Amino acid sequence: MTVDISQTSVDDRYVIFFDIDNTLYSASSKISQAMGERIHAYFLSLGLEEERATELHHKYYTEYGLALRGLVRHHEIDPLDFDKKCDGSLPLEEMIKPDPHLRQLLQDIDRSKARVWALTNAYKTHAHRVLRILGVDDLIEGVIFCDYGNPKFSCKPEPQFYLDAMQKAAVSDPKKIFFIDDSRNNVAAAAALGWGSCVHFCEAGLETVEGGKAKQISADGKEPLPGAIVVGRLEELRSVWSEVFKTTEDGSAKK
Known part of the structure; x- marks a missing residue:
């Protein structure tokens, strides 16, 4: 699956799509x-x-x-x-605070190799508000959000939302996309479209709310997602996605 984009906007670097809510901050925020x-x-x-x-x-x-x-x-x-x-x-502002560890993680991504975007089911006002409070808004190149101004807006895990994201981020090859989300269904949808490296962010043991019902976070006990990886801390991305992180003199990813 490829997406047609203007040849003048093609960028050969990888694109990293970070989900925002319950991914860039912990579910412990409630x-x-x-x-x-x-x-x-x-x-x-x-x-x-x-x-x-x-x-x-x-x-x-x-x-x-x-x-x-x-x-x-x-x-x-x-x-x-x-x-x-x-x-x-x-x-x-009372629930989350600036996160220096998250900021350092994003700063350590090698921008000569990868672009960093956010991919959220929220509207743009909430997305930008969270990024600003966390202190990382200047490190995100673009935000793909649900356009509530359009009554027919799409959202994750609908395939159209992912295809639109590729178009907006000017990436035609899905294999050049890295994606992390706390929703197993959202990760499965990206994997089904052939996105290159899909990661399920899973803070096992914490509690979240889905569809108005409280549930303990887990990998769901279902069959593993083909080609997807489960991590419990964002810092694990340094090894999972080592090819897009800056390296030290000995060639290892920066810690």
């Missing part, structure tokens, strides 16, 4: 829990009963990869209103 509460409240604001709201929240997340996709399709809500009341109301 942001997913706070988000789950706000999304549930949004379902209730539509006049749904408690049990029905819970049922649909989980159903839409499971079917579409994002509860908002179901809300737009079946309830004709304004996604920008949803973003304002859910993502936009999160007290992120």
Whole structure:
């Protein structure tokens, strides 16, 4: 699978796509829990009963990869209103802080070999806000986000979202893409499209919220994803993706 892009925009370097939420920061921040509460409240604001709201929240997340996709399709809500009341109301400055270790990790990627992008199911305002708070916004070349301004927006794990990401990042060869995400389904979708190195970020033992339901993070106990790697710390990328990190004088990746 290749994507046609303008020949004037072709860049032969690798592209690294980092998921943002629960990947660039730890699930221990409890942001997913706070988000789950706000999304549930949004379902209730539509006049749904408690049990029905819970049922649909989980159903839409499971079917579409994002509860908002179901809300737009079946309830004709304004996604920008949803973003304002859910993502936009999160007290992120109280939940995450600048991360010097993350910043150093991103600085140690050799930019002569790889470009660094973010790939998120959030809207651009939330994405840029998180990157700014973490203190790494200047190290991200571009952000692929869900365009809530378009009622027919796509999201992970829909194939179109990944194809659009390749187009926007001007990369035609999927084998030149490195990708890391905390969602097994999102990683599986990228692997199915032939993306070169897919990593499942899995903080085993911590708790997160998916589709409004709390769950303990694990590799799911399912069959391993073909060609995918599981890591529990971002620092492990230095060895997993050693070819795109700066090296020391002896040729080993910088620590």
